[in-house]
Amino acid sequence: MTEQAIRQAANRRIITRAVMVAVAMFGFGFAMVPLYDLFCDITGLNGKTGVTDSGSARAQAVDETRLITVEFTGNTAGGLPWEFRPAVAKMQVHPGQVAEAVYVARNTTSDRMVGRAIPSVAPNRAAAHFKKTECFCFSNQELAPGESREMPVRFVVETDVPQDVHTITLSYSFFNAGKYSSSDAGTGTAGSDAIRRGEKG
Template identity: 45%
Template sequence: MSAGRLGVAKLVGISLAAFAFTFSLVPLYRIACEKVFGIRLDNSAADASAVASAVPDERWVTVEFDGTVNSKLPWGFRPNATRMRVRVGEQYEATYAAHNNAARAIVGSATPSVAPARASGYFSKTECFCFTAQTLQAGETRDLPVRFIVDPALPPDVNTVTLSYTFFKNDVLTDRLAAAAPSSTVPRSAP
């Protein structure tokens, strides 16, 4: 085999390996979210419409809310209500209040968790502030919403589900924000 053909064969092999790796990222991401972080990802829009169109069960559960902040983030963060009674299969909205205590804008990212762990597969967030990084200006307070549905298939012995968030400082985005901010200059007095 000539050097040119060998090079083309290697290039085709590398391309196929890259394609296979890229194709496997979606299931690996789903596994990581569900097993490591306890986040359930819906399979398709059809699943979401099936949950929405299903006749809700008469079962009620209590959802408790909790919020903490990593020590490196100078924010206050708490749920506006600590608990809510919800009917399984219906969508609800809760809000958390976040306040930036710092003298400059800071970007934070929230990590959710659901307890007990076996309930995490039955707790679906349809809209959440945790899906994107949040920027709060100095002294700013903002309500952050989360919309969720508790699946009617939740095990019958689970009557209380706790949704917790921990906010962390996003150093990379905070540094970019600070670098993009206009620098303040002090005017010099005339000599």
């Protein structure tokens, strides 16, 4: 009898540990979400761009010895039948210089729609050095039927951008954010946390 009790206690010990591992791994699956965002932010992987406040951007000295071509592209994802394009296809900037580009979006439908632009910068190793000080991608954009809007993005290419980077492409994908428009920045998931982090800079 006591032998059985000892065995049962031993069983329980292993079961408890195994269940704890299982529960922890369930949590780990969710923990991968912020870890993934953090990893991309630090490394600039996935084309995640840097964000900075305009003060520190102005503080940078302009490196007039280098000229970098910044190309702009824009597209819309399925479910958002808008017209969306950059006003100019490319421009040349000095590292450290604050520049502004304009994108134009037009709601071609007869419904009021909410969209959100998600930026991406290529090449990846330049992404962390591409800082936006003002961007229409920081918030949801609501357009009335037929309304069109010019949307500015102000940015700085930092002076410490790698020497072999001569061209940077800034790309926006506009998504239908109607689902997430009830509250300003989404619904409290880790995903929208990333956006909020972006807004704070």
